[in-house]
Amino acid sequence: MTLIDLMTSKGPDLGLRLKALKKAGEHKPYDCYQCARCSSGCPSMKLLELKPHEVVGLVRMGFVEEVIESGMAWACASCLKCKERCPQDVAPADLMLALRNLAFEMGKEVPEAYTRILSEVMEFGFVQRPQEVLTKRLVRVNRERLGLPKMPEPSERFKSTFLRALEEL
Numbered sequence: 001m002t003l004i005d006l007m008t009s010k011g012p013d014l015g016l017r018l019k020a021l022k023k024a025g026e027h028k029p030y031d032c033y034q035c036a037r038c039s040s041g042c043p044s045m046k047l048l049e050l051k052p053h054e055v056v057g058l059v060r061m062g063f064v065e066e067v068i069e070s071g072m073a074w075a076c077a078s079c080l081k082c083k084e085r086c087p088q089d090v091a092p093a094d095l096m097l098a099l100r101n102l103a104f105e106m107g108k109e110v111p112e113a114y115t116r117i118l119s120e121v122m123e124f125g126f127v128q129r130p131q132e133v134l135t136k137r138l139v140r141v142n143r144e145r146l147g148l149p150k151m152p153e154p155s156e157r158f159k160s161t162f163l164r165a166l167e168e169l
C-alpha cells in the first residue's frame with residue numbers, strides 16, 4: 001500500500017466521486033458525520049492505511065483516486081460490521097466494493113489473491129479446497145480419513161454461469 005499524501009495529490013475529482021457514489025448504491029457517504037463507529041469495529045483496521053471512516057470522508061470530498069491507489073479497498077474483509085454499526089446507514093463496506101469495481105474499470109492492478117480465488121471457484125467450485133487439519137489430539141484428518149465423500153467437481157453449467165456473472169460485473 002502507498003502512503004496517501006494529500007499535499008501532493010491532484011486534488012478532488014468530482015467526476016470520479018460521482019462514479020464511486022453511483023456504484024455505492026443507496027448507502028451514500030453524504031450522511032456520514034465521522035463518528036468512527038465503523039472503524040472501531042473493523043477487523044482489518046490494523047492492516048489499513050486508511051480507516052473506514054477516513055475512506056468515507058475522502059470519497060465524499062472527491063479524493064477517490066488517492067483512496068484507490070492506497071489499496072485500502074482490497075484489504076477490506078467484507079465482514080459488513082461497519083454497515084451494521086453505522087448510525088447513519090452509510091455502509092462503508094458497500095463503498096469498498098464500489099471502489100474495487102471502479103479500480104478494476106480504471107485498469108488498476110487487482111491483487112493476485114483475488115484472481116487466485118476466482119480460478120479456485122472456477123476449477124473447484126469453492127474459494128478454498130478442503131485441507132488436512134490437526135485435531136486437538138494431534139491427529140491429522142482429512143475428508144477421506146473422516147469417511148466423507150469426495151467433493152463434487154463443478155458442472156459445466158456452473159462454470160458457464162460463473163463466467164457470465166463475471167462478465168456482467
Ligand code: SF4
Binds near residue numbers: 092
Ligand atoms: S459509522 Fe457511519 S456515520 Fe460514523 S464515521 Fe462510519 S460511516 Fe460515518
Ligand code: SF4
Binds near residue numbers: 042092
Ligand atoms: S466490511 Fe471491511 S471496512 Fe467494514 S468493518 Fe468489515 S473489514 Fe472493516
